[in-house]
Amino acid sequence: MSTQDVLDQAVSALGGREALDAAVTETITATGWRRHPGWGTEPHKPEAVAEFAFTLVDEIGGPRYKLSLSAQTHLVPTELDYTEIGNGSTGHVKGIDFMFDPRPVDMAIPAWRVATRVRHFDLTSPLRLVRAMLVPGADVEANGHILTLRQAGRPDTHVHVDPRTGLPVRVETVEEHTPLGDATVAVLFEDYRRSGTVVVPFEVTITVDDVPVHQETRSGITVASTVLDDEFAVPEAEPVEASAAQMAFSQFSAEWILTYVYSGVRFYFDLQTKPLSDGPxxxxxxxxxxxxxxxxxxxxxxxxxxxxxxxxxxxxxxxxxxxxxxxxxxxxxxxxxxxxxxxxxxxxxxxxxxxxxxxxxxxxxxxxxxxxxxxxxxxxxxxxxxxxxxxxxxxxxxxxxxxxxxxxxxxxxxxxxxxxxxxxxxxxxxxxxxxxxxxxxxxxxxxxxxxxxxxxxxxxxxxxxxxxxxxxxxxxxxxxxxxxxxxxxxxxxxxxxxxx
Structure with a gap:
């Protein structure tokens, strides 16, 4: 099958081109858990990071989102509870998002934090993935029933399409997960159901080198054809600009970063580049x-x-x-x-x-x-x-x-x-x-x-x-x-x- 044939099959299985073009926002309500393969008592025994619940509203074709998340962390037991808004290169968080200092914050967030979140949302949403492939000029290639999407500044994204149903069932990319370097991140989509005019997965699992690190069960998914700009409004504040290295880090190590963030350690959104003092x-x-x-x-x-x-x-x-x-x-x-x-x-x-x-x-x-x-x-x-x-x-x-x-x-x-x-x-x-x-x-x-x-x-x-x-x-x-x-x-x- 040609690249267009495989892409058309996926589009049809998800609800058709007209339905996908009309899908502007998706609202996802879910519960789940996160684990860390590098925090257990031994290297191949993942440590429980957190159990979480969230409601996410995201703009399917863009970088805007509103995430309301609560979680019980394990490394340092803390109850996280915050709302985070991302809007392009600006963002804001309000609530408790840091386990070492669980006092509520109300502050701007850096551009690379927004970019990390958006990369994660892209990997875990078939609607976002396929919409990105439909953008005029998108660099998409098929090898059998695997669609490869190439985007500047990101590792290649490989979308496995079930030849029988046409549904995206697995997404793979290679990220850097230090100290092990190249790591295969796989996102598995299961339990597809119809939600309005589209078909979406209600079970999402993420593995790193075949070790499960993330699982979520989506209890509700609503797709809308309109967007309320107020949903993504960021309180006025000076934007926290990102260096080129920080932006690159947010894209090639997104799931490595988020494993720490689910534990309530927000500074992993930062790319620390040097010690605090000028010398030892x-x-x-x-x-x-x-x-x-x-x-x-x-x-x-x-x-x-x-x-x-x-x-x-x-x-x-x-x-x-x-x-x-x-x-x-x-x-x-x-x-x-x-x-x-x-x-x-x-x-x-x-x-x-x-x-x-x-x-x-x-x-x-x-x-x-x-x-x-x-x-x-x-x-x-x-x-x-x-x-x-x-x-x-x-x-x-x-x-x-x-x-x-x-x-x-x-x-x-x-x-x-x-x-x-x-x-x-x-x-x-x-x-x-x-x-x-x-x-x-x-x-x-x-x-x-x-x-x-x-x-x-x-x-x-x-x-x-x-x-x-x-x-x-x-x-x-x-x-x-x-x-x-x-x-x-x-x-x-x-x-x-x-x-x-």
Missing amino acids: LDIAPGVKIVIGPSHNTLVVEMPDHTLAVESPLYGDYTSEALKQVKEAFPGKPLTEFVGTHFHYDHIGGIREFASNGGLTVYVGEPTAAFFENIFTRPYTVHPDTYATKPEPVTVKPVTDPVILPTADGGTLQIHRITSDHSDDMMIVYLSTAKIVFESDLWNPTPSMPRSGDQRGRLATQLYQEIVRLGLDVETVVGGHSGPDQTHAAPLAYLKTAAGL
């Missing part, structure tokens, strides 16, 4: 830290080299953080790295560190194979430095404590610990400075916290493991900063937060 900050002699907007990297001076702990987020951020790692102790190359655990946001930029050459990577034994796989994965959607400059990497699984000499005559100790957060969790202890570095178990606070505050059982487990190991700790340094960018706090603060 001193913690103790021979110990520095690179402070990021959301994640930190520890740098330790060893006798003839440096060691870094954590390579956060994605290559575009870590490449800038790496500059500060290199300048922390001039003349000493970065040759060792510790990943506290495999969660994507803490090791997403590890390939940037590896492209520096000659890197030894210490990781918890259960995920050694996962880390080795990171350095063999294809990165074609958004090639990173390592893709163009691969270097030998040595992955060392850690079971028993690893003791390494530091430049100050003390030791750096890498310890496996027991934690519900991940099966491969590790902490780093510096004997001279009496510092322990950890990630995700507790965020340092500027003052004494309330008993049992913040991460609950994780903080308790961290403190108990420090005691079990007999570590003489005075200061806890976090892979995440707490309030007021506090990145270090006395052990006593952790003990109180642990409820002990």
Whole structure:
């Protein structure tokens, strides 16, 4: 069949050209869940992110939408409840959309947040997909019953049309999902029913490399032939402009971003591009830290080299953080790295560190194979430095404590610990400075916290493991900063937060 034949078959199955041309807006009411393949206790065991309910009104042929969403998150239990409006390059959100600070907001949102949402709506709506293919001059090609839509600035979108029914049943695209690079995102459409003059799916499932990450059941879908401009009106405010990199990020990593956003971490809409300060900050002699907007990297001076702990987020951020790692102790190359655990946001930029050459990577034994796989994965959607400059990497699984000499005559100790957060969790202890570095178990606070505050059982487990190991700790340094960018706090603060 020709491209036109396959497209005509899909158009007819969805209700016909006249019905599709008349469809201006769709209103979708749904419930569902979201999971994260990179947040479980092991790499191939997705973590529950949230259960959600939403009502979406979107302009089928355009970038305008109104999304009212409520959700119960799991990473940090929070009840999200907000309404978000996108209108081209401007947008606005009102309500609770951030799990770390669940106070209502009423603020403008950046253009790349709007663009990320629109990409997601395009992938999950057969009406939007087929309408895009009907635009004069659209770049569409058929291979059998698979229609490929090519759009500037987006990965190709492949729409599988059921040859029997003519209905779109599967959409595939390849996104960048750091640290694994190219990932196949598939959207599955099921339970098609008639809604007015069109036929639409009431079950939508999204998988990433065949792992289910999103499922929604649509209880109501209404298609209208008119649009109420007031529905998409954005309160007057200065538009938050986007850089070219941020806009590109919103299109080639849309589902990676949204997995975090469903958990209530809105800053993943941003493409963080550099640390907060112009250089690494001193913690103790021979110990520095690179402070990021959301994640930190520890740098330790060893006798003839440096060691870094954590390579956060994605290559575009870590490449800038790496500059500060290199300048922390001039003349000493970065040759060792510790990943506290495999969660994507803490090791997403590890390939940037590896492209520096000659890197030894210490990781918890259960995920050694996962880390080795990171350095063999294809990165074609958004090639990173390592893709163009691969270097030998040595992955060392850690079971028993690893003791390494530091430049100050003390030791750096890498310890496996027991934690519900991940099966491969590790902490780093510096004997001279009496510092322990950890990630995700507790965020340092500027003052004494309330008993049992913040991460609950994780903080308790961290403190108990420090005691079990007999570590003489005075200061806890976090892979995440707490309030007021506090990145270090006395052990006593952790003990109180642990409820002990």
